[in-house]
Amino acid sequence: MKNILFASSECVPFIKTGGLADVVGSLPKYFDKKKYDVRVVLPKYCCMNQKWKDRLEYVNHFYMNIAGQDQYVGILQYVQDKITFYFIDNEYYFSGFAPYDGDQKWNIEKFAFFSKAVLSILPVIGFRPDLIHCHDWQTGLIPVYLDNFRYLGEYYRGIKTIMTIHNLKFQGVWDTRTVRHITGLPEYYFAPDKLEAYKDANLLKGGIVYADKVTTVSQTYAEEIKTPFFGEGLDGLMSARSNDLCGIVNGLDYSEYCPFKDTRIAKRFTVDTFRKNKVSNKVSLQEELGLEKDSKVMMIGIVSRLTDQKGFDLIDCVMDELCQDAVQIVVLGTGDVKYENMFRHFAWKYSGKVSANIFYSEELSHKIYASSDAFLMPSLFEPCGLSQLMSLRYGTLPIVRETGGLKDTVEPYNEFEKTGTGFSFKNYNAHEMLNTIRYAERIYYDKKRDWNKIVERAMEKDFSWKSSAKQYDELYKSLIGK
Numbered sequence: 151m152k153n154i155l156f157a158s159s160e161c162v163p164f165i166k167t168g169g170l171a172d173v174v175g176s177l178p179k180y181f182d183k184k185k186y187d188v189r190v191v192l193p194k195y196c197c198m199n200q201k202w203k204d205r206l207e208y209v210n211h212f213y214m215n216i217a218g219q220d221q222y223v224g225i226l227q228y229v230q231d232k233i234t235f236y237f238i239d240n241e242y243y244f245s246g247f248a249p250y251d252g253d254q255k256w257n258i259e260k261f262a263f264f265s266k267a268v269l270s271i272l273p274v275i276g277f278r279p280d281l282i283h284c285h286d287w288q289t290g291l292i293p294v295y296l297d298n299f300r301y302l303g304e305y306y307r308g309i310k311t312i313m314t315i316h317n318l319k320f321q322g323v324w325d326t327r328t329v330r331h332i333t334g335l336p337e338y339y340f341a342p343d344k345l346e347a348y349k350d351a352n353l354l355k356g357g358i359v360y361a362d363k364v365t366t367v368s369q370t371y372a373e374e375i376k377t378p379f380f381g382e383g384l385d386g387l388m389s390a391r392s393n394d395l396c397g398i399v400n401g402l403d404y405s406e407y408c409p410f411k412d413t414r415i416a417k418r419f420t421v422d423t424f425r426k427n428k429v430s431n432k433v434s435l436q437e438e439l440g441l442e443k444d445s446k447v448m449m450i451g452i453v454s455r456l457t458d459q460k461g462f463d464l465i466d467c468v469m470d471e472l473c474q475d476a477v478q479i480v481v482l483g484t485g486d487v488k489y490e491n492m493f494r495h496f497a498w499k500y501s502g503k504v505s506a507n508i509f510y511s512e513e514l515s516h517k518i519y520a521s522s523d524a525f526l527m528p529s530l531f532e533p534c535g536l537s538q539l540m541s542l543r544y545g546t547l548p549i550v551r552e553t554g555g556l557k558d559t560v561e562p563y564n565e566f567e568k569t570g571t572g573f574s575f576k577n578y579n580a581h582e583m584l585n586t587i588r589y590a591e592r593i594y595y596d597k598k599r600d601w602n603k604i605v606e607r608a609m610e611k612d613f614s615w616k617s618s619a620k621q622y623d624e625l626y627k628s629l630i631g632k
């Protein structure tokens with residue numbers, strides 16, 4: 151039996167801002183329990199739902215030095231689906247209204263504390279991982295501290311690490327002097343072949359340099375990040391580590407996203423009943439959101455963080471043209487004020503046709519995945535993307551830009567070969583996107599049988615964790631044996 155510890159700043163069902171939480175909350179369930187004891191550690195945020203906070207059990211506490219001060223490190227735990235989740239408690243760091251509340255420097259200090267605490271709790275909880283699986287910049291210091299902790303004695307020697315990059319855009323960068331003070335790490339680590347990048351300290355870079363293996367969440371993104379456009383300044387490092395870098399596409403928690411069991415949607419459906427039942431879902435969502443009631447109109451859904459990454463500039467550019475067509479557009483998202491206001495504006499201008507829901511809601515997200523005919527995701531870049539996988543599962547055809555995981559998971563419709571599960575376009579160009587949407591409209595309105603065949607293929611695709619968990623299993627085996 152091997153011990154694996156996932157370290158992450160987000161994890162469903164406890165705390166989520168994006169796909170990272172979905173991945174960390176679901177992947178551990180898909181390993182063979184006879185082979186691996188997989189546990190998860192995350193911060194105990196005050197902003198977590200009270201329901202979860204009430205269930206956490208106190209394990210132990212101690213004090214640890216960070217940023218020149220002794221800080222309380224509380225350990226709590228909760229077991230769900232036979233998986234143990236540890237929560238690191240410290241109200242000084244984790245009391246914000248959201249996980250990444252506060253400025254960049256504060257976040258760096260917060261997650262430096264978390265990373266050091268993750269290693270420090272191990273002897274206390276009596277769980278010595280053979281491997282720590284780190285996720286994103288917030289845990290980038292773990293492999294670095296682990297290297298440093300080797301000098302403390304036998305205990306930390308031989309623990310392997312994997313650094314998974316969910317989004318290379320976020321790296322945790324601040325000036326070297328401050329980061330040295332916060333982390334208490336020796337000067338040795340702040341060199342260009344270690345933590346330093348472009349004269350600053352870069353936490354994700356530290357993780358990439360010191361981890362035994364580096365992964366990202368799709369094969370295409372694993373290639374893209376070796377190029378300057380997607381590399382965010384680290385493309386050289388990604389190329390240098392290419393022997394240890396691989397892309398493993400994300401899976402979906404099929405028990406959570408399941409159109410025939412979903413209790414959040416008006417009418418459940420399968421691949422045999424979607425023709426009738428998806429329409430019922432659509433009409434019920436139109437009623438709920440105050441859209442024109444029309445069972446025949448093509449509904450396009452968007453569920454997303456509203457940031458530059460997701461391609462909303464393209465939508466802004468052609469929205470007036472698109473709204474001349476027979477379509478309805480339903481948006482659910484929060485993020486940059488400029489995009490929030492952009493969608494509010496279009497919802498006002500095209501009321502009855504466009505619905506802008508500028509908030510976070512699991513419930514409404516499921517309804518949108520279930521009710522829409524198409525799902526629009528024209529990302530500028532996309533490490534993997536889970537929303538398009540959710541759409542496929544609910545027979546909602548993705549219209550995506552061919553980048554990262556979108557390219558790897560959505561097969562464009564080919565009307566001659568009768569293949570494909572969605573629609574895609576190549577360039578980051580608003581009219582290329584609009585033409586693709588209009589092509590989808592033509593299939594939807596004029597070739598309904600073909601459209602329904604695409605829906606069948608989409609629903610029958612398997613993006614559960616089955617095959618990807620197996621790839622992680624192989625990777626773990628290559629580092630820690632059977």
Ligand code: ADP
Nearest residue numbers: 168169454455482483509510511515535536537
């Ligand atoms: P990213 O991690 O870049 O945000 P993903 O597609 O991997 O993109 O994952 C996004 C996840 O967040 C999906 O589960 C999606 O349904 C969810 N999500 C995004 N915005 C909202 C929102 N406003 N309300 C509910 N769920 C949301």
Ligand code: GLC
Nearest residue numbers: 169170316367533534535536
């Ligand atoms: C990031 C990426 C997204 C990916 C998710 C989970 O948030 O933006 O593409 O699906 O992480 O890996």
